[in-house]
Amino acid sequence: MIEWTPDARELADLELLLSGAYAPLTGFLTAAEVESVAGRGRLPGGAPWPDPVTIALPDEIGPGDRVTLKDPEGAAVAVLTVTERDGHHAAGPVEALDAPVYGPFSRLRRTPEEVRKDLPDGGEVLAVTMRGPLDSAALDDVAATAEELDAAVLLMPLVFGEAGPAVVRAALKAAERLPGAMVVAVPLAPREDAEIDLELREHVARNYGATEHYAGPAPVTIPGPPHRRGLVVFFTGLSGSGKSTIARGLRDALLERGGRTVTYLDGDVVRRLLSAGLTFSREDRDLNIRRIGFVAAEVARHGGLAICAPIAPYAATRDEVRAMVAEVGGDFLLVHVATPLEECERRDRKGLYAKARAGLIPEFTGVSDPYEEPEDADLVLDTTGMTVERAVGSVLNLVTSGGWIR
Numbered sequence: 160m161i162e163w164t165p166d167a168r169e170l171a172d173l174e175l176l177l178s179g180a181y182a183p184l185t186g187f188l189t190a191a192e193v194e195s196v197a198g199r200g201r202l203p204g205g206a207p208w209p210d211p212v213t214i215a216l217p218d219e220i221g222p223g224d225r226v227t228l229k230d231p232e233g234a235a236v237a238v239l240t241v242t243e244r245d246g247h248h249a250a251g252p253v254e255a256l257d258a259p260v261y262g263p264f265s266r267l268r269r270t271p272e273e274v275r276k277d278l279p280d281g282g283e284v285l286a287v288t289m290r291g292p293l294d295s296a297a298l299d300d301v302a303a304t305a306e307e308l309d310a311a312v313l314l315m316p317l318v319f320g321e322a323g324p325a326v327v328r329a330a331l332k333a334a335e336r337l338p339g340a341m342v343v344a345v346p347l348a349p350r351e352d353a354e355i356d357l358e359l360r361e362h363v364a365r366n367y368g369a370t371e372h373y374a375g376p377a378p379v380t381i382p383g384p385p386h387r388r389g390l391v392v393f394f395t396g397l398s399g400s401g402k403s404t405i406a407r408g409l410r411d412a413l414l415e416r417g418g419r420t421v422t423y424l425d426g427d428v429v430r431r432l433l434s435a436g437l438t439f440s441r442e443d444r445d446l447n448i449r450r451i452g453f454v455a456a457e458v459a460r461h462g463g464l465a466i467c468a469p470i471a472p473y474a475a476t477r478d479e480v481r482a483m484v485a486e487v488g489g490d491f492l493l494v495h496v497a498t499p500l501e502e503c504e505r506r507d508r509k510g511l512y513a514k515a516r517a518g519l520i521p522e523f524t525g526v527s528d529p530y531e532e533p534e535d536a537d538l539v540l541d542t543t544g545m546t547v548e549r550a551v552g553s554v555l556n557l558v559t560s561g562g563w564i565r
């Protein structure tokens with residue numbers, strides 16, 4: 160059986176396909192359906208549908224394959240029978256396995272069928288889709304409309320990503336002001352095109368039994384000041400380039416100043432604990448970096464400052480870490496310690512280069528294994544002939560000038 164864990168957005172779509180919230184869709188769209196939806200806002204059969212709902216799968220999965228789709232916690236959520244492949248995308252119907260329970264507020268994530276049962280038969284239903292809180296003017300508006308229409312009120316917080324829990328709290332709060340209102344959390348990821356987003360919200364609301372739809376105002380997100388935001392300072396460079404030395408200096412300088420919590424994830428320490436047992440194959444290096452990225456992003460999620468100092472030789476994996484941090488609202492600084500190989504080898508602090516040259520260590524970065532130079536570094540430091548103080552000072556300067564410390 161082929162297994163695959165879709166990304167967060169695809170899983171959100173999957174949940175809506177399975178629950179019936181995306182009716183008449185019963186699976187991920189084919190190329191012809193995508194073209195029809197994009198061209199005329201309708202499925203080939205003529206039913207209006209605003210958005211191409213697609214999933215990307217690994218290339219080796221093809222038509223006829225049955226793929227078990229799993230949530231990030233490893234629970235099998237659905238089976239996708241692939242009927243067609245179009246580039247990265249695969250199309251086909253999905254069948255539910257266990258009801259998805261990952262993510263917060265699963266008790267509020269009810270299906271349209273369950274919700275419709277609880278709504279008054281044949282009466283008006285005013286659905287309010289929310290991506291942020293309703294201010295008191297909006298609340299008055301909803302209350303007045305509901306009264307005018309003699310409608311039941313269905314508050315639908317659209318939960319996707321970091322903002323999800325806050326939107327649910329906002330809906331529960333709004334429900335206190337709207338007696339009898341029901342709250343149903345719907346994992347509908349926002350669409351970039353505002354018109355498509357609105358149409359999709361309408362479709363979902365109707366499937367939940369709405370006769371009227373009120374789109375709550377778009378949330379105003381004001382990111383906190385940099386000194387309160389999570390920050391990941393990620394050093395990359397060859398062995399012996401100076402990553403650990405500078406990272407330790409930075410940690411000490413930050414701790415001396417105070418005001419921020421600091422987590423230091425040294426490459427060697429991570430290899431002994433978090434990544435114990437991993438080799439230096441590309442696969443294991445990538446896994447090592449993803450683990451570091453995962454921990455660093457968790458630190459950033461809570462507004463902390465994480466310093467990482469692995470070799471991280473592959474650009475695509477460094478990009479993944481950048482994205483993981485951005486996803487939780489943190490900032491990411493890439494410091495390339497660009498000390499040339501000759502200098503690292505001259506230092507050969509641990510005697511590893513000599514061993515690598517003698518063929519005793521295979522796949523040694525810079526000698527017999529690749530290092531992809533970053534093109535997106537926020538700071539590049541060649542430490543040849545540079546004092547440690549100056550190197551640390553440059554990084555500290557970067558962090559201070561961006562306002563991450565005061």
Ligand SMILES: Nc1ncnc2c1ncn2[C@@H]1O[C@H](COP(=O)(O)OS(=O)(=O)O)[C@@H](OP(=O)(O)O)[C@H]1O
Pocket residue numbers: 397398399403426427430439443444445447448468469470471472509511520521522523524528
């Ligand atoms: N084959 C090979 N290639 C590179 N490095 C090797 C290898 N074998 C062992 N070592 C030692 O492991 C340290 C690098 O580990 P990292 O976790 O930072 O590497 S990676 O990011 O996963 O590529 C690195 O430590 P640093 O010198 O601190 O960079 C080396 O001491």
Ligand SMILES: Nc1ncnc2c1ncn2[C@@H]1O[C@H](COP(=O)(O)OP(=O)(O)O)[C@@H](O)[C@H]1O
Pocket residue numbers: 396397398399400401402403404405468506508542543544545546547548550
């Ligand atoms: N400006 C500098 N910045 C950092 N390290 C330096 C500098 N100048 C000399 N070095 C020396 O280079 C070596 C770098 O080793 P290390 O920090 O363990 O590198 P890495 O973590 O990249 O493998 C240390 O012995 C350090 O004292």
